[in-house]
Amino acid sequence: MSTPNGSHVIGKDALGRGVRDLSLIPWLGMDRKDIEWYPSIDYDKCATCGICFITFGRRVFDFEKQAGKVYVANPYNCMVACQTCANLCPTGAISFPETSYIKTLVARNKVVKKAFEIIKPLLSHNNLDESEVETNPEP
Numbered sequence: 001m002s003t004p005n006g007s008h009v010i011g012k013d014a015l016g017r018g019v020r021d022l023s024l025i026p027w028l029g030m031d032r033k034d035i036e037w038y039p040s041i042d043y044d045k046c047a048t049c050g051i052c053f054i055t056f057g058r059r060v061f062d063f064e065k066q067a068g069k070v071y072v073a074n075p076y077n078c079m080v081a082c083q084t085c086a087n088l089c090p091t092g093a094i095s096f097p098e099t100s101y102i103k104t105l106v107a108r109n110k111v112v113k114k115a116f117e118i119i120k121p122l123l124s125h126n127n128l129d130e131s132e133v134e135t136n137p138e139p
């Protein structure tokens, strides 16, 4: 089944919830699969609490019944720059690339300017100087 954003249901997760392939949806003009942003799990730290698997609708995580562990099933379903699962993980088992990776990606691809162009028609007044719509890749 196709959704309004064009993604298709590609299967079900361990709880029977629908899984869509969000990797086909470009991120501000970039192929999502060209962006190496997704979580990694350190199984030495993971307590199998399930929060990462249960909480997020993008179905990045799934549960391997036989092994009894969560895993990153659909890495490119991950929202670019989001680290909420890492913030929620009670044991610090989830990690992401350095934030500088995202800042460089945003700067090189003029992502802020692209976002600003999209939202501009919604603004009643422009309180942002377009010449300032750039991102410094330095943290």
Ligand code: SF4
Pocket: 041, 045, 046, 047, 048, 049, 050, 051, 052, 053, 070, 088, 089, 090, 091, 092, 093, 094
């Ligand atoms: S939230 Fe952290 S501890 Fe809980 S299952 Fe996920 S990775 Fe493991």
